[in-house]
Amino acid sequence: MCRLFSTGTPVMKMRLSASEVGVLPALAKAVKPTSHNVSIVPCPYCGMNGGEVRRSRDGELECCCAECGAVPVDADDLAAFMLDDHWLHRKLRAALDVQSDGGSATLTTSAWLLGQAGNTPVVLTRDIRRLWREPGLLDRVRTDNGLVHVIAPAHQIAAGVPTDAGVEWLALEERFRLRGDAISFLGARGTATTARRRNDSAAPVHGPFSADFRLVYLDGEASPPIRCTKAQSEVFRALWEFAGQDRRAEDVMRRTGRSSPKPIDLFKSNKERLRAYKTLVVTNQKEGLYRMPCAAR
Ligand SMILES: [Zn+2]
Numbered sequence: 001m002c003r004l005f006s007t008g009t010p011v012m013k014m015r016l017s018a019s020e021v022g023v024l025p026a027l028a029k030a031v032k033p034t035s036h037n038v039s040i041v042p043c044p045y046c047g048m049n050g051g052e053v054r055r056s057r058d059g060e061l062e063c064c065c066a067e068c069g070a071v072p073v074d075a076d077d078l079a080a081f082m083l084d085d086h087w088l089h090r091k092l093r094a095a096l097d098v099q100s101d102g103g104s105a106t107l108t109t110s111a112w113l114l115g116q117a118g119n120t121p122v123v124l125t126r127d128i129r130r131l132w133r134e135p136g137l138l139d140r141v142r143t144d145n146g147l148v149h150v151i152a153p154a155h156q157i158a159a160g161v162p163t164d165a166g167v168e169w170l171a172l173e174e175r176f177r178l179r180g181d182a183i184s185f186l187g188a189r190g191t192a193t194t195a196r197r198r199n200d201s202a203a204p205v206h207g208p209f210s211a212d213f214r215l216v217y218l219d220g221e222a223s224p225p226i227r228c229t230k231a232q233s234e235v236f237r238a239l240w241e242f243a244g245q246d247r248r249a250e251d252v253m254r255r256t257g258r259s260s261p262k263p264i265d266l267f268k269s270n271k272e273r274l275r276a277y278k279t280l281v282v283t284n285q286k287e288g289l290y291r292m293p294c295a296a297r
Contacts, residue, residue, distance in 0.1 A: 006156075027178075033079055043065035097117055107123065138167065144224075216228060245291060264283070
């Protein structure tokens with residue numbers, strides 16, 4: 001099936017191995033016989049040479065092999081199969097849990113956007129070089145400079161692909177398994193996994209903060225966490241340890257060992273970090289008190 005996908009054209013039954021022919025009935029929904037109008041077929045006798053197909057004098061089809069001469073050809077010799085691309089797209093979407101409304105979008109004649117797995121676009125291609133000659137194609141589907149998953153034939157990936165291109169390559173034959181009428185995905189989906197692991201040092205463990213207070217996850221935001229400097233993380237840690245109680249600026253700053261008079265001074269240089277600060281820290285200007293409500297326990 002991967003071979004049928006790679007070529008993208010009908011493949012003659014004669015060109016398939018016995019085991020490949022053996023699985024055809026199980027793939028009846030995916031691999032369809034096609035009326036392939038052939039003029040050259042592999043010689044049914046020697047299997048080596050291609051020969052022109054013509055009608056013999058008594059009306060039968062025959063193949064003109066350079067070695068064997070005219071060899072009779074029957075309908076089965078002319079049978080060809082073609083992969084139903086829509087079937088493959090549907091099964092791959094199911095295997096990767098891809099969200100898609102309205103099916104796949106065609107990027108080029110040999111590449112499709114299957115949809116999004118989590119936040120990661122999933123692209124299927126049968127021709128990596130073509131995809132690569134037009135790099136703008138991937139940028140069109142990329143979100144926030146993030147990763148793109150590209151599914152491609154294994155031998156094309158093995159032949160060499162850029163490793164620093166913001167692409168995770170998934171070899172069709174190696175990372176997916178066909179069983180019955182379903183395709184399953186083998187192995188981790190890497191960054192497309194949305195659940196954070198427990199031992200992940202980036203996961204929020206102190207309220208909205210990572211273990212070292214360097215990452216801030218603001219509520220209701222699907223975007224990446226806001227990354228803080230060491231000094232900023234120390235302010236957040238101090239306020240967290242005050243457990244939502246009001247504290248004077250100098251108490252907070254003493255705990256961080258920094259000399260700024262006010263906590264907010266450390267956040268003013270960066271809009272995102274200032275936003276995190278303002279979202280999480282309540283300031284009582286009049287009395288010069290600071291507290292972080294999310295730290296209350
Ligand atoms: Zn022959």
